[in-house]
Amino acid sequence: MxxxxxxxxxxxxxxxxxxxxxxxxxxxxxxxxxxxxxxxxxxxxxxxxxxxxxxxxxxxxxxxxxxxxxxxxxxxxxxxxxxxxxxxxxxxxxxxxxxxxxxxxxxxxxxxxxxxxxxxxxxxxxxxxxxxxxxxxxxxxxxxxxxxxxxxxxxxxxxxxxxxxxxxxxxxIDHYLGKESVQNLLAIRFGNTLFEPLWRREWIDHIQITIAEELGVEERGDFYDHTGALRDMLQSHLLQLLCMVAMEPPSSLAEEAVRNEKLKVLKSLKPFSVEDVLGKTVRGQYRSGAIRGAPVPGYREEPHVAPDSITETFVALQAEVMNWRWAGVPFFLRTGKRMQERVAEIVIHFRPVPHALFHTPFNLQPANKLVIRLQPSESIRLYFLAKAPGDAMNLQSAYLNLDFHTLFKARHADAYERLLLDVIHGRLALFMRRDEQAQAWVWVEPILACWQQHGIAPKPYISGSWGPAASSGLLSRAGVVWHEEN
Incomplete structure (x- = not known):
């Protein structure tokens, strides 16, 4: 730069x-x-x-x-x-x-x-x-x-x-858009014939986007208790990542061309009905537990948090992009505080082969997935099945690993550094336009309204876990599970 x-x-x-x-x-x-x-x-x-x-x-x-x-x-x-x-x-x-x-x-x-x-x-x-x-x-x-x-x-x-x-x-500003791996998502999609023809409903089974934090609200209790995870994380970070995954190829990398395509995705998100909110969203709040072996308090015991607070610290939901490319493909989004580990990732799960020629254990399904890790380290892994050594035709999971810090010896800029420099240089492509932000609010408001009108309190989860059990249930109804790194 x-x-x-x-x-x-x-x-x-x-x-x-x-x-x-x-x-x-x-x-x-x-x-x-x-x-x-x-x-x-x-x-x-x-x-x-x-x-x-x-x-x-x-x-x-x-x-x-x-x-x-x-x-x-x-x-x-x-x-x-x-x-x-x-x-x-x-x-x-x-x-x-x-x-x-x-x-x-x-x-x-x-x-x-x-x-x-x-x-x-x-x-x-x-x-x-x-x-x-x-x-x-x-x-x-x-x-x-x-x-x-x-x-x-x-x-x-x-x-x-x-x-x-x-x-x-x-x-x-949304600092997730400044991460190197998010920029590489565009390069992988639009720079390689290996992926672009497969980046659609015919070949992709479902997509997961996770931003999990080990930290609690720290000293931000007063702010967070009036905000919650849906406003703080899903309305901004998670939806921006969804846009980067689901957008159509822009005519160029010019700022307005990219932002126009992101807006189209937001406008294509299926609106939430009351039934959808009740069946396809999970709201949670952490209780006391342990992070890396150290005890931590529950959310209601944090400084400046109301002792009877019903503010959510965890959200999981199922979304759908209603357009020709993505119709019928579930997008599962989740974010939470006091989770088992700090991780942010996008996981593209491809459909299985049409005929099961090999016996494949359930724990190796789906066989093909692309894991784009945003934090704590930035990498991209492509998972596939390969034959294990030996006489029998036993398959095991393997992956190709693009580790940015290992492969590219050049200096890696932090997301905020990248974005601050972009502001000084006058580059707007990685920043949200007003109509983008408004459309994101249009989509999340029915969730907030339903939670309030129906008195949906957050489900408790233990600090150091992966959130409420209902989060796993959300995916199990679609016959899938949350990705865990092998």
């Missing part, structure tokens, strides 16, 4: 968890790789009464340990020189004058305003930026998810932000 042009990047919420855990480390890695222009400045904004030196000490405590072996004292010292801190209350109009004073108002300079704050502050921040002239064409605005609480609030935020900024200035 080429070095960026000169830039300023402003982190609203610069003292928050996202900035300290993901954003600042990502920029350090880009700096270390020589991808940031020497004239590139980083401004962290926060309400706390601290100065630059205090903030840098916070980075020493919070960021340096996350860098591990990538930490280099000389590189870190150079990187620190880029960083400044500005005390700013996003709700105080007068404070924004200090931002202009610190930045200067150069309409020729690329300035990225990253809103790593609660979504209820988005409108206020954007209106104040516009009021001080920080909405000129070289301003780029990054919005974190979830963008609103439902379709109405999402539309209200998008409309208000759209009054201040043009659509091509708005980068609605």
């Amino acid at each position: 080429a070095c960026t042009p000169p830039f300023d990047i402003v982190f609203f919420g610069g003292t928050g968890d996202l900035a300290l855990r993901k954003l600042i480390p990502a920029l350090y890695q880009a700096h270390r790789a020589g991808l940031l222009h020497a004239d590139g400045r980083i401004f962290a904004l926060g309400r706390g009464a601290q100065g630059r030196e205090d903030y840098l000490r916070t980075l020493e405590t919070r960021v340096k340990p996350r860098l591990g072996a990538d930490f280099e004292s000389t590189t870190w010292a150079d990187f620190r020189d880029r960083i400044d801190f500005l005390q700013l209350d996003a709700n105080r109009q007068a404070d924004y004058a200090k931002l202009v004073e610190s930045l200067g108002l150069d309409a020729q300079r690329i300035t990225v305003c990253y809103l790593a704050t609660a979504p209820q502050l988005f409108i206020t921040i954007c209106e104040n930026l516009a009021r001080i002239g920080m909405n000129h064409p070289n301003i780029r605005l990054v919005l974190e998810k979830p963008l609103g609480h439902d379709l109405q609030s999402s539309n209200a935020i998008n409309a208000a932000v759209g009054e201040c900024f043009d659509e091509n200035q708005i980068y609605r």
Whole structure:
């Protein structure tokens, strides 16, 4: 990737968890790789009464340990020189004058305003930026998810932000789209005749998409208890991955061509009826248990969570894309906290051969599947059956493994690093468009409404498990099971 042009990047919420855990480390890695222009400045904004030196000490405590072996004292010292801190209350109009004073108002300079704050502050921040002239064409605005609480609030935020900024200035970020393996999904599908003819209902039995986390809600209890897994993960990450799997070949890799095809998938999703919600969705909430042998509390015992909360920390559902390519193919999506292991993957299960020439044990079915692993390590495995050594015709499962870190010796950028650089360069292809986001809300809202109207409480599951038993039952009714790595 080429070095960026000169830039300023402003982190609203610069003292928050996202900035300290993901954003600042990502920029350090880009700096270390020589991808940031020497004239590139980083401004962290926060309400706390601290100065630059205090903030840098916070980075020493919070960021340096996350860098591990990538930490280099000389590189870190150079990187620190880029960083400044500005005390700013996003709700105080007068404070924004200090931002202009610190930045200067150069309409020729690329300035990225990253809103790593609660979504209820988005409108206020954007209106104040516009009021001080920080909405000129070289301003780029990054919005974190979830963008609103439902379709109405999402539309209200998008409309208000759209009054201040043009659509091509708005980068609605989903960091899963920045992962190398997701990019490789497009290459595998559209760059190889081996897969593209098979990528359809005639050859694919079903598809599974999983994002499982070992972590609980940590210090985000207050936020999470008003959000839940469906809004936090399924409406954004999981649906975006589904779009990447199911989209038709775009006419080019131009940003609008790719985003147009993703929107078509979202519009093709079969709407949920009440019967579908009751029979094809599973809602869960973790109880106390153990992760890697260490005891962990239940969700209701977490800080800032209501003791009688019915917020879901797990969702599994069966979706269907109603178009010529995918009609009748089940898409099983699941996400949860306090799961048995941290893993994110897409599993394409191909149909069996038409005639069973060999005796194949049930545990080797389906014989052919493509496993695209997004985390903790990025890889792609193609599973098939092969004859085991010996006289008998005994088959066993084998796979071809594309391990990115082993095969490609080039440096691998973190998803946030990739996306931050894309924003500075002005590349929109890996970010959600307004109509995409609205359509995602249109699809998930009936699930939320049915859960509320029918009083569907989350089913308990033990921390360290794979979620409620009903999740396995969802797949067993279709005659399949969740993928487990061999």
